[in-house]
Amino acid sequence: MQDTATTGDGIHMEVGAAFGAEAAACPQPVFKMLREHAPVLKVPGGVIISRKADIDEAFRRPEVFSSNADALNIGNIRPLIPLQIDPPDHVRYRRLLDPLFAPKKMAALESRTAALVNRQIDRFVGRGGCDLVPEFTIPLPSEVFLTMFGLPLEELETFLRMKDGIIRPPGEPDEQAAHRRATADEMYAYFNTVLDARSVEPRDDILSGFLQVEDLTREEVLDICFLLMIAGLDTVTASLDCFFAYLAQHPSDRDQLVADPSLIPNAIEELFRWETPVTGVPRIAVQDMELGGTEVKAGDQVMVLLGAANTDDAEFPDADRVDFGREVNRHLAFGGGVHRCLGSHLARLELRVALREFHARIPDYRLAPGTVLEYTSGIRSLASLPLVWEA
């Protein structure tokens, strides 16, 4: 990449081009260029920030870097709870929701998650190959959700259709907005029906848990369900995509995990750091300010580039080296501050169980010959991840 980043309009074009498909596949050099030459990069509508120190600052000051509904609108009619609620109201929601997603609660899902993982592997292990995306990384997070919600696995298609209707609606931009609205209405109605059933007959599932939380109105519960659907499925799919693609192409790293599965938790943290499947999170500046010598106006969007923070060598020694034995790793793949990913403990569980069970049964695999991996930008998922192994 040319080093033209320091001059005016050049950077816009350079970064615009850089954030295309090639950069989504290998974003770390782009992050480095930004940190070094334009750590607070002006773009239409706001800025992109890429240094760990500035990003820490943004996360520590939610009263200035707001996560309110202006930061992201995707068809929801009310703010997404708790993502689009700022303190002090946010504190109330997190106090109610954190216990439902705490590590000890998530641990109860471990054996059921392992069963879901193995059910998928059973279908392809004897075939000597599969496309991991449709056969594993897409269905798994939705099946875990269905299990958490106490819904039958037959609802998988409905679930996938609803989340895709919001996240990747078909058609031109105005058609997309209409499709999102229609899907959002469907999703509110879908969960309303299930919640009606749970309020009559509570079960040991998270929806019944929401209803048992006093002071949460039905609308609030629906807004939480909406957020979980759009925040908890594609992000885990993308993490599985990124991690398995990395391991397929780095057999010596993979062999370490096969030889010693106790390394998996630390390897997951390192892969979260290096791959940062959710590249950035948006905030809105609520007041005029100066950031790293750049003027930011009230109302500007501040795109917080998590992947750039996670590869900043001011924070991480040897930041460009993937080291499963890395001892100090303050990565921000789940964001930071008050909006730290509510589902981070669930995501870690799913990744840990998936890597453990998969490598126990399929220890040696590689990309199918001729594969060119195509990552989406933003949330770095793959359309296809064809793997082959000796059956």
Place this chain on the structure above:
Amino acid sequence: MKVEIDTELCHGHGRCYMLAPEVFDADDRGHGLVLAPSPPAELEAKARLAAANCPEHAITVTD
């Protein structure tokens, strides 16, 4: 050694009790709790490791 968590800064990443479960535990929300505020010598390295991995810099370890 003295180990403390600043509860204003902790946002429940859970790194401390994953890395040093003998020194830290999770509360009901998944935020960190100090189990061993004055850990024995054999756990000091683990306490330091956990502090070094806190994404919010919420843990202080003093000798």
